[in-house]
Amino acid sequence: MFAQEQLVVYPAQGVGRVDRIETQEIGGCEAEYYIVRILSNNVTLMVPVENADNVGLRPLCSxxxxxxxxxxxxxxxxxxxxxxxxxxxxxxxxxxxxxxxxxxxxxxxxxxxxxxxxxxxxxxxxxxxxxxxxxxxxxxxxxxxxxxxxxxxxxxxxxxxxxxxxxxxx
CATH class of the missing domain: 1.20.58.1290 (CarD-like, C-terminal domain)
Known part of the structure; x- marks a missing residue:
């Protein structure tokens, strides 16, 4: 699990920062989401916490x-x-x-x-x-x-x- 303010990498988008982790109801289903802001272009992504691995969200390299x-x-x-x-x-x-x-x-x-x-x-x-x-x-x-x-x-x-x-x- 990623933490708020942690730098992460989203495939094909690049480095982002986890602005917050929030619970939202979408389509009648409640789930937790990482709200990730891509640093290069300020795009904000919502990534389901339980699906983060599947979409390739990963920590920054060492x-x-x-x-x-x-x-x-x-x-x-x-x-x-x-x-x-x-x-x-x-x-x-x-x-x-x-x-x-x-x-x-x-x-x-x-x-x-x-x-x-x-x-x-x-x-x-x-x-x-x-x-x-x-x-x-x-x-x-x-x-x-x-x-x-x-x-x-x-x-x-x-x-x-x-x-x-x-x-x-x-």
Missing amino acids: GNEGTEIIKSLKDRSDFTGYSGQNWNRRYREYSEKLKSGDLHDVAYVLKELMLIGKEKELSFGERRLLEQAMGLLTMELAHALNKQPDDVKHDIEDLFQDVLQTEEKQ
Whole structure:
């Protein structure tokens, strides 16, 4: 169970704060809800307490896990290169990973798209997924590592500087 004021992560939305826990009657059924405010856009979500696990609501990653995520972004050994895979299939796969709420999956999508961008120009949809992954990752890592989101974003971009320079030349 989460506590009031606790930072949590809602899949595909990002870091939020549990503003309160309240009981409401909806459709004739009374239930407890987490009222979560997403920090990046001030959207408020009502998440049934008993369904929080099913929707993927989870605690913020630890500082150690955040550091491991940064290390995983540096490691290029698992990237086999752009395979020419059907964009629709790749888009679905990456979208599912972002919706999973798993920070490792979000980091995977970010790294893959940054590295694919080195080999070919990203489509509009790919750039949107990249922006979404960057936003989700930077917000959570900023809170976990006690840094500003812009500083985390800059740190991540530095890891892919060779990729960004290639894109600028195209």
